[in-house]
Amino acid sequence: MSSLSSPVPVILCGRRAEIGKPVAELLVPEFEVIHFITTNEAALSDIPRLLKGEKPQSPDDSGVGTQNYSQxxxxxxxxxxxxxxxxxxxxxxxxxxxxxxxxxxxGDPDRKPGPNEPRPGPGYAQFAAGQVKEKLTAWREEGATHDGIILW
Structure with a gap:
């Protein structure tokens, strides 16, 4: 079992900073969004660098990520x-x-939002953050050993 720091450093990828920022804030205190990515090009270049412990090529000027690249x-x-x-x-x-x-x-591609679930807009960030936090917390409690895709 690998040890996890607290908060657990994470990368957040989203198309819109206005949704990413409240999601990042709602993941605290257990998880820290250190970098926010909005494009496929940045994801392809920055995710590998960040996972190696290197600084990203693309600056995070969105105000979403903490830019704490120490972990x-x-x-x-x-x-x-x-x-x-x-x-x-x-x-x-x-x-x-x-x-x-x-x-x-x-996000689970086979799971369409239900009639009572918010669409992107007011309330969506809270819904998404709750779903993500639930999955991350379960992953952490199971020892953080699963290396793969987890659907929310």
């Missing part, structure tokens, strides 16, 4: 703006970059 991230979180195919591509590009297990948390 290697243990999870990469994706909003529903990313397809499962894209997440798998980013994961393959990052294989072997981190000696520890990494959780890749992404």
């Amino acid at each position: 290697v991230p243990r999870a990469v979180i994706f909003g529903r703006g990313y397809s499962l195919t894209e997440v798998e591509q980013f994961r393959q590009a990052s294989e072997g970059c981190n000696a520890n297990s990494v959780a890749w948390i992404t």
Whole structure:
């Protein structure tokens, strides 16, 4: 079992900073979003670098990530703006970059929002953060040894 710092450093990938910022704030205090990514190009270049313990090529000027690069991230979180195919591509590009297990948390493509679940807009960040935090907490409590994609 690998040891986890507290808060657990994570990367957040989302298409819109106005949703990413409240999601990042709601993950605290257990998890710290150290870097926020909005494009596929930045994901392909920065996720492997960050998982190696290096600084990203693309600056995070969104105000979402803390830019605390002193610890290697243990999870990469994706909003529903990313397809499962894209997440798998980013994961393959990052294989072997981190000696520890990494959780890749992404939206379940087969799970459409229910009639009572918020669409992107007011309330969506709280909903998404709650789902992600639940999955990350379970991963952490199970020893943080699962290295792969976890759907929310």
